[in-house]
Amino acid sequence: MTHRLDREWEARADLVVIGGGVAGLTAARAAARAGARVLILSKGGPADTATQYAQGGIAVVAPHGDSVDSHVTDTLAAGGGLCDPDAVRSIVAGGPDAVAALTDLGAVFDLGRDGQVSRTREGGHSTRRIIHAGGDATGAEVQRALSAAGLPVLFGTAVLEVVTGASGVRGVRAVSERGRGRVHAPAVLLATGGLGQLYALSTNPAGATADGVALALWAGAAVADLEFVQFHPTVLYTPDGFGRQPLISEAVRGEGARLVDARGDSVTAGVHPRGDLAPRDVVSRAIAARMRSLGADHVYLDAREIPEFTRRFPTITMSCRAAGIDPRRDLIPVAPAAHYQCGGVVTDLHGRTGVSGLYAAGEVARTGLHGANRLASNSLLEGLVMGERAGLAALERVGEPAGVPGGSGEVRPVLPRPELQQTMTEHASVVRDGAGLARAARVLGTARGAEEAVSTTAVPVLRSGASAEIVARFEDAALTVTARALLLAARVRAESRGCHTRSDQPRTAPGPAQPIVMRLDEGGAPRVVTEPTPLAAPS
Numbered sequence: 001m002t003h004r005l006d007r008e009w010e011a012r013a014d015l016v017v018i019g020g021g022v023a024g025l026t027a028a029r030a031a032a033r034a035g036a037r038v039l040i041l042s043k044g045g046p047a048d049t050a051t052q053y054a055q056g057g058i059a060v061v062a063p064h065g066d067s068v069d070s071h072v073t074d075t076l077a078a079g080g081g082l083c084d085p086d087a088v089r090s091i092v093a094g095g096p097d098a099v100a101a102l103t104d105l106g107a108v109f110d111l112g113r114d115g116q117v118s119r120t121r122e123g124g125h126s127t128r129r130i131i132h133a134g135g136d137a138t139g140a141e142v143q144r145a146l147s148a149a150g151l152p153v154l155f156g157t158a159v160l161e162v163v164t165g166a167s168g169v170r171g172v173r174a175v176s177e178r179g180r181g182r183v184h185a186p187a188v189l190l191a192t193g194g195l196g197q198l199y200a201l202s203t204n205p206a207g208a209t210a211d212g213v214a215l216a217l218w219a220g221a222a223v224a225d226l227e228f229v230q231f232h233p234t235v236l237y238t239p240d241g242f243g244r245q246p247l248i249s250e251a252v253r254g255e256g257a258r259l260v261d262a263r264g265d266s267v268t269a270g271v272h273p274r275g276d277l278a279p280r281d282v283v284s285r286a287i288a289a290r291m292r293s294l295g296a297d298h299v300y301l302d303a304r305e306i307p308e309f310t311r312r313f314p315t316i317t318m319s320c321r322a323a324g325i326d327p328r329r330d331l332i333p334v335a336p337a338a339h340y341q342c343g344g345v346v347t348d349l350h351g352r353t354g355v356s357g358l359y360a361a362g363e364v365a366r367t368g369l370h371g372a373n374r375l376a377s378n379s380l381l382e383g384l385v386m387g388e389r390a391g392l393a394a395l396e397r398v399g400e401p402a403g404v405p406g407g408s409g410e411v412r413p414v415l416p417r418p419e420l421q422q423t424m425t426e427h428a429s430v431v432r433d434g435a436g437l438a439r440a441a442r443v444l445g446t447a448r449g450a451e452e453a454v455s456t457t458a459v460p461v462l463r464s465g466a467s468a469e470i471v472a473r474f475e476d477a478a479l480t481v482t483a484r485a486l487l488l489a490a491r492v493r494a495e496s497r498g499c500h501t502r503s504d505q506p507r508t509a510p511g512p513a514q515p516i517v518m519r520l521d522e523g524g525a526p527r528v529v530t531e532p533t534p535l536a537a538p539s
Contacts, residue, residue, distance in 0.1 A: 007179025011154075012402070013039040015394045016172055016185045018159045018212065021049035022139075022380055023362025024191030025146035026387030027351075027394070032151060034395055039183060040153040041174060043192075043471065044207045047143070050193045050363065051383070053205065054139025055249035055315060056122055057132035058384070059377035060095040066127050068093050075378060078124040078279045079371025080498030081513040082225065087368035090349050091385050098384035099131070107145035109133045122250040122376035124279040130377045136249050136313045142380060157181070158471045159211070162188050162219040163404045168356030169219075169397070171404035175467045175474075186400035189390055190216060190345060190360040195229070195482055196244075197417075197475075199338040200425040203232055203247045207475075212364035214478035216345040217485070217520050218412075221353040222529060224366045224515040225343025226482070227489040227500045230374050231430050232339035233283035234259070236332065237298035238323050246319035248301055248334055250376050253277055255312065257303035260331070261290050267299050281373045281499035284336040288430045291335070300331035336430050340379060342370040342499065343489075346517065351390025357397050361390040372498020372513070412477040412524065413447035420444070420479055428483075428490060433504040437491045444487060447480050485526035489516045492531050 017028045020042035032038045042048070061071050071092045076083050103109070109131050112118040121128040133141035157176040164170060171184040192212030196204025213223055234248040253259070253276045259267040271286045272278035278286075287299050303309055309327050310317045320327050345360040347353055347367055353360055362383045369382050415423075423443045427436035493516060495509045496502050514532040521527045 009178045009181040011039060011181065011183045013037045013183060013185045014398045015039075015187045015189060015391070016041060016183050017189045017191055018172070018215070019049070019191035019193060019362070020046070020153060020155075021051035021191060021193055021362060022142055022146065022383035023387040023390075024189065025149070025151065026384055027189050027191060027361055027391030028151045029146065029149050030388045030391030031394055034392060036395055036398060038151065039185070040151055041157045041159055041172070041183070042153055042155050043158045043211070044205070045155050046147060048205050048207055049143060050204055050208060051139045051380070052143045053203065054142070054380055055136040055247060056251045056377045057120065057130040057138045058095075058099060058380045059122075059125065059130055059375065060099050060381060061092065062119055062127070062129045066129050070126055071129065074125050075369070075375045076371075078373050078375040080373050080508075081371065082228075082498065082515065083371035084368025087349055091367065091369050091382055094385040095381050098381070098388065101388070102142065102145060102384060105145045106148060107133065107141055109141075110135065120251045121254040121277070123253065123274070123277045123283060124375045130251065130254070132251065134314070135311065136251065136315045139380065158467070158474060159215065160474050161407070162215050162358060163407075164219055164355060164357075165401070167401050169358050170402050173404060173407060175470050177467060182404040184402040184404055186402045187357045187359065187394040187397035189351065189394060190358070190364050191362045191387065192364050194341045194363045195479075196338045198421065198424045198479055198483055198486070199429065200242060200421045201235070201245055201337040202243070203235055203245060203337055203339045205244055209475035210478045210482035211475065212360065213344060213482045213485070216353060216358065216360065217481060217526070219355050219358055220519070221355045221358055222346045222517050222519050223344060223485060224346050224517045225372070225489070226341070226486040226518070227493050227516065228342035228370075228372050228498055229338060229486070230280055230340040230342055230499045231284045231336040233280055233287050233336050234301055234334040235337035235339075236319055236323060237335045238333075245337055246316070247337075247339065248316055248332060249313070250280070252301065252303055252306070252313060252316065255306050257301050257306060259283070259287070259299060260302050261294060261299050262296060279373055280376065281501070284430050284499070285501055287334075287336055298333045298335040301334050302331055303327050304329065340374050342372065342374050349389065350393035351386055352393060357400065359390045359394055361386040372500060413480050414473065414476045415444060415447040415480045415483075417476050417479065420476075420483055424483055428487060431501045431503050432490055433502060434491065434494070435504070437487055441484070441487045441491065444480065444484050481520075481524070481526070485518050488526050488528065489518065492516050492528055495532075
């Protein structure tokens with residue numbers, strides 16, 4: 001039984017940052033150092049971020065034997081013709097300074113025997129340029145260093161709506177254990193992470209429910225490239241696994257592990273010149289194809305020849321041992337799972353969206369860096385570089401009008417999460433086809449409005465006073481609108497490109513690739529603003 005949430009609270013800030021991972025904390029720190037009043041709203045706790053779980057490292061140009069040009073070339077190759085070359089060069093070139101700033105904050109990266117920062121290689125990279133911390137706990141170290149800056153954070157606070165007016169953003173409506181709240185601010189930064197919870201299996205934390213994409217769409221901003229969801233090829237497989245699953249970092253293959261099937265045969269032999277270190281979409285497709293051909297639900301990673309595995313990969317070792325696997329002696333069962341959204345809210349190279357006062361950075365943003373497929377370990381790089389830029393850009397809004405009026409809430413469609421996740425996993429996973437995407441769209445079309453999902457005046461909560469019920473319903477609404485947009489984009493892109501694979505359209509359209517840009521129409525349904533040139537019929 002539920003009751004109304006009658007308590008209210010208010011706050012004021014120059015900048016509201018939604019999300020407490022690498023992009024959000026970096027942005028908040030940059031703005032605060034410049035004198036802005038910053039308030040971070042985090043739906044979960046201090047460790048409930050995708051950053052916390054990032055294992056591999058940060059892709060950053062090495063001082064010797066590497067170059068910005070080389071990193072750009074690798075990124076463009078992985079991006080399947082859909083990267084913005086200027087954005088790629090700008091962000092990659094900003095990497096060394098961003099990492100230096102993080103080191104100045106106290107972040108500690110692993111050193112080699114020569115006393116220099118140790119670097120490894122991951123899929124799609126032509127050289128060893130990935131720096132890491134704690135072996136395979138880079139994200140945890142980044143999170144620790146940024147959190148230590150002591151910025152003001154309201155944990156357990158979910159933002160339900162970005163409120164706009166004639167001059168742009170006016171603030172946000174939120175809910176927490178304190179009640180329903182309004183934060184008056186002329187600038188809002190979306191740094192909410194990804195959309196992994198669209199699928200039954202994901203490497204993302206439970207809070208990765210596409211909040212930022214949905215909030216941006218509802219506020220009138222554009223999104224692009226949502227069809228490109230990167231599935232990490234090597235996620236620890238356990239029978240009856242569900243929800244967030246531990247990934248087995250690409251760095252394990254970078255140190256020499258091999259992908260094999262139950263017969264011991266290589267999974268990627270003859271598929272790509274780089275074999276097991278091919279870009280993630282290539283490896284994920286190879287694994288999916290081998291599983292289909294053998295009727296298996298996983299393959300294996302053979303890491304038994306890696307020296308000192310437990311020292312180099314302590315986090316992975318713990319995950320394996322929890323599943324009864326000793327990676328020094330046993331093959332590690334793995335399968336692809338949803339990992340990273342390559343598209344998102346359209347921004348410029350300072351995090352600005354098309355809505356004045358609304359910014360986005362990190363995984364939720366579509367900067368043009370990733371294109372059709374993210375290059376390994378470019379994510380933390382982007383979060384650091386773009387977080388800094390967006391935080392500073394938001395200063396342009398200081399002094400603009402702010403003020404969130406009381407609201408009556410809106411009715412937004414919601415599909416029950418188990419049905420949504422099953423539908424997306426079955427029809428919009430590693431390999432898709434037009435018929436399956438159409439079936440999924442019909443299922444999403446049955447979603448019905450649920451006022452309590454976003455109401456800010458009559459929020460039902462658990463009898464204990466917790467806001468869990470309203471947050472879950474809001475998340476379901478966010479997942480529903482994002483799934484609709486993703487399915488529309490996947491149907492419109494009638495080709496295979498990057499990590500979007502259409503079994504019924506295996507060819508890639510020639511010539512320059514075009515993004516699929518979408519907004520919501522007046523009825524709240526996704527509509528395509530720009531779309532790619534149709535794939536010509538075979539001659």
